[in-house]
Amino acid sequence: MLLHHGSQGITIPELNRMRLMGRDAWIDEQLDPASIDDSACDAMLQSIPFLGMTGQELWDNYASPSSGLGQVTRGLQGAALIRSTVSKRQLFERMVEFWSDHFSVYQNKTGKQRIFKVLGDRDVIRAHALGNFRDILLASARSASMSLYLDNYASSADAINENYSRELLELHTVGVDAPYGPSDIVDLARCFTGWRFEWPGSGIFGTFRFASGQHDNDSKSVMGLSVPAGGGESDGVAAIDYLASHPLTAQFVSRKMISWLLRGDPDQAMVDQIANVFMSSNGDIKAMVRAILDPDFILAANPWRNPKLKRPFHLLVGLMRQLGVSTTETLGMNQALEALGHAPYDWHAPDGYSDRMADWGGAVLNRWKLVSVLLENQIPGVTVDSATINSLFVGIPKDRVAGALDLLLCGGHMSLRDRGLLQGHVDSLPNWGLQEAREAIALAASTPSYQVY
Amino acid sequence: MTHLFNNQSSGPVGQAPSQSPGITRRFLAPRQSNQGNRSAGTQVAVSVNGSAATPPGTNRDTLISVFLHGGMDGLTAVVPFGDVDPGTGGRWLDFHRPTLAIPSPGQPNGAVDLDGFFGLAPAAAPLATPFQAGDLAIVHGAGSPDPTRSHFSATRMIQAANPNMPGTQLTSGWLARHLSTIAAVGAGDLRAVSQDHIMPQILAEGPGALAIKDPTDFTFPGDPATAMARRALIENMYQGARAPMAAATVSSLAAIDLLATVDFAGYVPSNGAVYPNTNFGGALKNMAIMIKAGMGLEVAHVNFHGWDHHSLMGPLTGMLASMLDDLSRSMEALYLDMLGDSNGYTLVLQSEFGRRVSENGSAGLDHGHGNAMFVMGENVNGGQVYGAWPGLAPTSLDSGDLAVTTDYRDVMAEVLAVRLGSTQLGTVFPNYSPTFLGLVN
Numbered sequence: 058m059l060l061h062h063g064s065q066g067i068t069i070p071e072l073n074r075m076r077l078m079g080r081d082a083w084i085d086e087q088l089d090p091a092s093i094d095d096s097a098c099d100a101m102l103q104s105i106p107f108l109g110m111t112g113q114e115l116w117d118n119y120a121s122p123s124s125g126l127g128q129v130t131r132g133l134q135g136a137a138l139i140r141s142t143v144s145k146r147q148l149f150e151r152m153v154e155f156w157s158d159h160f161s162v163y164q165n166k167t168g169k170q171r172i173f174k175v176l177g178d179r180d181v182i183r184a185h186a187l188g189n190f191r192d193i194l195l196a197s198a199r200s201a202s203m204s205l206y207l208d209n210y211a212s213s214a215d216a217i218n219e220n221y222s223r224e225l226l227e228l229h230t231v232g233v234d235a236p237y238g239p240s241d242i243v244d245l246a247r248c249f250t251g252w253r254f255e256w257p258g259s260g261i262f263g264t265f266r267f268a269s270g271q272h273d274n275d276s277k278s279v280m281g282l283s284v285p286a287g288g289g290e291s292d293g294v295a296a297i298d299y300l301a302s303h304p305l306t307a308q309f310v311s312r313k314m315i316s317w318l319l320r321g322d323p324d325q326a327m328v329d330q331i332a333n334v335f336m337s338s339n340g341d342i343k344a345m346v347r348a349i350l351d352p353d354f355i356l357a358a359n360p361w362r363n364p365k366l367k368r369p370f371h372l373l374v375g376l377m378r379q380l381g382v383s384t385t386e387t388l389g390m391n392q393a394l395e396a397l398g399h400a401p402y403d404w405h406a407p408d409g410y411s412d413r414m415a416d417w418g419g420a421v422l423n424r425w426k427l428v429s430v431l432l433e434n435q436i437p438g439v440t441v442d443s444a445t446i447n448s449l450f451v452g453i454p455k456d457r458v459a460g461a462l463d464l465l466l467c468g469g470h471m472s473l474r475d476r477g478l479l480q481g482h483v484d485s486l487p488n489w490g491l492q493e494a495r496e497a498i499a500l501a502a503s504t505p506s507y508q509v510y
Numbered sequence: 511m512t513h514l515f516n517n518q519s520s521g522p523v524g525q526a527p528s529q530s531p532g533i534t535r536r537f538l539a540p541r542q543s544n545q546g547n548r549s550a551g552t553q554v555a556v557s558v559n560g561s562a563a564t565p566p567g568t569n570r571d572t573l574i575s576v577f578l579h580g581g582m583d584g585l586t587a588v589v590p591f592g593d594v595d596p597g598t599g600g601r602w603l604d605f606h607r608p609t610l611a612i613p614s615p616g617q618p619n620g621a622v623d624l625d626g627f628f629g630l631a632p633a634a635a636p637l638a639t640p641f642q643a644g645d646l647a648i649v650h651g652a653g654s655p656d657p658t659r660s661h662f663s664a665t666r667m668i669q670a671a672n673p674n675m676p677g678t679q680l681t682s683g684w685l686a687r688h689l690s691t692i693a694a695v696g697a698g699d700l701r702a703v704s705q706d707h708i709m710p711q712i713l714a715e716g717p718g719a720l721a722i723k724d725p726t727d728f729t730f731p732g733d734p735a736t737a738m739a740r741r742a743l744i745e746n747m748y749q750g751a752r753a754p755m756a757a758a759t760v761s762s763l764a765a766i767d768l769l770a771t772v773d774f775a776g777y778v779p780s781n782g783a784v785y786p787n788t789n790f791g792g793a794l795k796n797m798a799i800m801i802k803a804g805m806g807l808e809v810a811h812v813n814f815h816g817w818d819h820h821s822l823m824g825p826l827t828g829m830l831a832s833m834l835d836d837l838s839r840s841m842e843a844l845y846l847d848m849l850g851d852s853n854g855y856t857l858v859l860q861s862e863f864g865r866r867v868s869e870n871g872s873a874g875l876d877h878g879h880g881n882a883m884f885v886m887g888e889n890v891n892g893g894q895v896y897g898a899w900p901g902l903a904p905t906s907l908d909s910g911d912l913a914v915t916t917d918y919r920d921v922m923a924e925v926l927a928v929r930l931g932s933t934q935l936g937t938v939f940p941n942y943s944p945t946f947l948g949l950v951n
Binding site: 207208211212213215216217218219220223227233239364396397398399405406408411414415416417418419420421422423425426429430433474475478479482485492496499500503504505508509 | 579580658659660661662663681706707708709714715719720721723724728730731732733736739740743744746747748750751752753754755758759761762765766815816818820821870871872874876877909
């Protein structure tokens with residue numbers, strides 16, 4: 058159960074490794090991603106040359122002709138696909154995906170946004186995914202990525218723009234049910250006036266710049282926080298500090314993190330327990346993840362009874378992990394996910410992709426299609442070769458195929474009904490060859506059991 | 511308000527459109543430009559319970575529901591150029607929007623006059639076609655009574671139709687409840703299609719409702735030779751699967767068969783209609799095809815994203831203008847394409863809220879409240895702007911925003927009752943007694 062929730066898809070080797078080392082050691086290891094050798098993943102990422110570039114380097118190398126920016130978009134999406142598929146830092150990647158939705162930025166808003174998203178993904182999301190909530194919140198507020206996306210760069214003392222301020226409260230910290238009103242939104246926006254970024258001519262494109270001349274230096278009041286006049290750049294930092302330590306932020310972020318890692322719609326006692334960890338640890342994300350993945354907490358949450366639906370990204374990446382297939386040619390994978398509405402960083406609104414079964418669960422045909430085209434080698438750049446298929450069934454008689462697929466794809470958690478029906482189908486086949494095996498894998502990945510985790 | 515054809519039956523009027531590449535302009539009378547139809551007192555109030563004309567089951571319209579996500583600026587789309595400050599004689603719009611206001615008709619880049627008071631943004635000019643034909647009604651100052659300016663809360667409350675009642679947990683959408691409270695037109699396995707990847711709240715828990723992003727490619731995967739056996743297996747496996755997967759499987763398998771009979775690729779729109787080659791244009795075209803195919807579709811929904819213009823809004827040549835152009839050319843194409851077709855439809859369009867009346871410092875507009883809604887179809891009493899105009903004078907605004915004088919449920923309830931045969935408005939819109947405006951006949 059831990060590996061189902063703490064990774065982008067179980068694999069038998071990883072299950073065996075976890076059993077050998079013990080779940081506690083596995084969590085310790087995963088919460089210290091720098092300790093994990095990830096050279097295979099790093100080698101594949103060499104195919105994307107810009108991941109380490111500064112904003113200025115990205116601008117100089119890719120902005121002209123503007124078609125280069127499309128390369129940047131697709132490259133960053135490809136990096137997400139490669140990392141989720143092959144990285145050994147699986148829990149880290151799970152949390153990267155969580156924060157990418159929490160601090161969602163639509164990559165294709167403008168050409169500059171495509172560059173800024175690369176910086177935000179690296180310097181905000183990945184830099185702090187297992188760090189401290191206050192740090193990731195401040196990094197987001199200062200990032201060109203969020204500033205351009207939610208228009209804070211254009212906000213000034215004589216003409217504020219509320220967009221960032223509203224979503225900072227509603228989506229990033231205290232949540233929409235918190236007691237704030239229009240004046241809180243306005244005053245919070247005033248705290249961040251003058252928080253901008255450098256333009257290409259500066260030579261340091263995309264780095265943070267405080268434009269004091271645009272800052273509103275009068276006093277402000279935000280949800281009980283009094284910000285005295287004359288604070289300059291520290292106004293925004295004070296607001297971040299206040300919101301990052303607010304009990305309602307602890308509630309909001311904890312509820313969302315439990316929903317992401319374990320089960321949707323957690324009950325209040327569970328939320329309170331993790332919110333206490335948030336408050337007592339001053340927003341230590343590792344401490345929260347550790348508490349959520351604690352065996353007793355998982356037992357109480359009972360995700361077996363309240364499973365989550367794999368989103369399309371999870372469905373594709375997880376199946377590739379189980380088949381042991383990966384690629385650096387990710388364009389086809391990305392397009393396959395676009396057809397299901399779930400390519401990375403492609404959600405327009407600042408609330409991030411939904412994680413609710415009610416929203417995604419009706420599109421069943423698309424899911425059957427996705428796994429089918431993967432097994433039929435119809436996703437350009439991805440090959441499930443015959444040797445791979447053969448290796449999965451070595452020593453497996455035809456009448457045990459469903460059990461083998463249950464183990465491979467579900468770790469043995471496929472429902473008896475699904476497994477029985479699948480085996481019945483295999484039994485009815487006059488032949489059992491490579492093509493039949495491909496179809497059987499696709500059918501196993503089309504079972505109701507496989508859609509959830 | 512005079513309307514020349516308010517007793518017409520459904521169907522084309524005048525010469526048959528199929529015989530002419532043009533259209534028959536049905537609304538010819540010059541409209542009054544006074545404030546008469548904009549005062550609350552002259553709204554046509556029709557009793558909700560029973561007296562509305564209810565078409566018999568098989569003649570029910572398909573409802574085309576369009577939701578513009580992000581907060582479409584209704585003061586650009588439908589410009590109240592006649593709303594002036596009596597003190598200065600200047601337009602209130604210019605007072606609030608020094609750089610973003612659309613000029614009045616007759617001026618460079620001026621609005622397209624609708625009635626001497628309101629006009630369409632130049633980019634929305636194609637909507638004049640159905641408006642002047644009397645088949646497009648606009649309701650201005652419409653919206654939700656809930657004061658939220660949050661995209662997500664506003665959308666949720668509007669689509670669940672549960673504004674101002676946070677204590678009541680309604681998880682279903684109002685269109686879903688409509689479907690739940692009326693007999694299916696067809697077999698019932700596919701009653702509603704949302705052309706999107708995920709199910710919108712408005713259709714959540716709706717019987718026979720599916721999210722199908724691309725109905726032109728809705729086929730069972732894999733080798734056709736083995737498809738029947740694999741399909742039977744999947745059908746069996748998903749019986750008893752978790753909601754919404756089990757019901758969606760039944761609907762999806764039915765939809766595969768229904769959509770296989772529809773010729774999307776070879777479709778030629780009627781009356782010379784040309785859909786823009788855009789996501790939205792393609793979605794409306796697909797709707798027209800599915801409606802004309804007579805497959806029993808009762809609701810067709812589409813989300814149009816990207817209307818959240820906080821900066822560099824571009825009402826004349828920028829982002830908003832290009833989106834309004836897409837929107838209005840697509841709607842004009844749908845209008846022409848469906849004109850005279852025996853499969854009836856009524857289109858309703860709304861956004862979660864309008865935008866702030868005053869522009870911000872970044873050539874954009876923050877979140878607002880009241881907005882324009884559109885209702886289009888051949889049974890619409892169009893060519894009019896409905897609703898009590900709330901006014902743009904600073905004292906008339908609601909926290910800086912256009913006030914809401916018409917509850918959006920009044921519009922939706924009337925269309926449901928009069929054109930879709932609903933007799934269960936109390937379930938569809940709980941805790942609310944709608945007032946009909948006389949939008950449809």
